[in-house]
Amino acid sequence: MIPIKHTLVSDNVALTKFVCNLSKCKGACCVEGEMGAPLEDNERKILDEIYEEVKPFLTEEGIEAIEKQGKYVWDEDEEYSTPLIEKDTACAYVTYDEKGITKCGIEKAYEAGKIDYQKPISCHLYPIRVTSYKNFDAVNYDEWDICSPACELGKELKVPVYKFLKNPLIRKYGTEWYDELADFIEKNIL
DSSP: OOOETTEOOOHHHHHHHHOHHHHTTEEEGGGSSOOOOOOOOOHHHHHHHHHHGGGGSSSSHHHHHHHHHOSSSTTTTTTEEOBBTTSOOBBEEEETTSSSOEEEEHHHHHHTTTTTSOOOHHHHHEEEEEEEEEEEEEEEEEOGGHHHHHHHHHHHOBBBBHTTHHHHHHHHHHHHHHHHHHHHHHHOOO
């Protein structure tokens, strides 16, 4: 484990090679799994505030799910997450491009300049998952077989998870934290 400020970072964040390969996986992390994207406390209010601007970017099924279940739900892990279209299916905020690759409707609204919120931080950070405890955050790499193409591409390009996710890590913890992490990894692990 790598101690950086109020976090403990798994060695796998430094050692695992990873670059999303959407042409292979089609964004399966947005449609596979039992629950939607975990939300931080402040993100519920954000989803309430931006929904009308995001709505035009969503699928009909997504809109129906959100209007039936809510903009977020209390899930089986006893935390708030994005709703699913149906149990064990796609996130209600998911859209698809012409190649069948998932895109986040929230992020599409952000890219179109309609909102200033990119997407839930848990989505931006994936395959890193953060678990918050009383005195620290545990920052872990979430190994999932649907990401095998990303691991293969990461190995080919020699890009570790923490470098691939530099921007989301800075969004979550700040530049000083990220620089300290990168420095620690380069001096002590690589």
